[in-house]
Amino acid sequence: MTNLFLSPHFDDAVLSCGGTIHQLVAAGEKVEVRTVMAGIPSRLPDSALVQELHARWQGGTNPVQVRILEDDAAMQQIGAKTSRMPNWFDCIYRMSRTGEVLYPDEASIFGEINANDRTAQLLPTIVLSPQEIPRVIYVPLGAGHHVDHQIVCNWGITLKQYYPWVALKFYEEYPYTQDPQAVEKALSILKQLYPALRLNLELVSLTEADIQSKLDAIRCYKSQISSFWTDLQQMEAETRQSLRTAANGTGAERYWVVA
Helix, strand or coil, rough: EEEEEEECCCCHHHHHHHHHHHHHHHHCCCCEECCCCCCCCCCCCCCCEEEEEEHHCCCCCHHHHHHHHHHHHHHHHCCEEEECCCCHHHHHHHHHCCCEEEECEEEECCCCCCCCCCCHHHHHHCCCHHHCCCEEEEECCCCCCHHHHHHHHHHHHHHHHCCCEEEEECCCCHHHHHHHCCHHHHHHHHHCCCCCCCEEEEEEECCCCHHHHHHHHHHHHHHHHHHCCCCCCHHHHHHHHHHHHHHHCCCEEEEECCC
């Protein structure tokens, strides 16, 4: 059975779980990374944030397609199968039925889910087909409080209710975990929203091959590097440090497993 990683955007699963994905693939496990907000909008909102991000991503007239090509390269590097949900757009592209830009600035995408966000309302109603019920579902914890991560997290919890026999693991989103309070804040929010949820911490120890594969996959997301780092050298140094910090000196990725 498959290990299914639900990735809000094209890079989230690799940034957060790349070492684990490589390790699972190397062990002969089936791994699928499903990008949820993978749609290509036919109409862009009149938003300064979209203009700013598109300029940063240097994607020409179709930056989403550029990100898809980067994701293809990353998945090939790390060895995972990829799938995408083209009916759902990144939050920066989403508008209300009256044309209101739902997330017009950076503060809004790291704030609360807009009450008019149809994606947040509809995505948790989607079930998996009987042919693809996985062994484990990995979903974002919500570290950083990005609205798309919150939505996919909520969907994962709903899927666990649909399929109680399937293991559900929350991954800590790197590089938002660079904020030392990000994980505790996310756990606190989860406990408030779902008081019955019981979580156990799981450490996945990584080999140097796992770590190197993760770094090589991150490099494929060329348009995204400048969002978090000044260059590839800083990316590698900080990513390695984050993996050491996760396990008190040895490389690891952390998960919160539903008990």
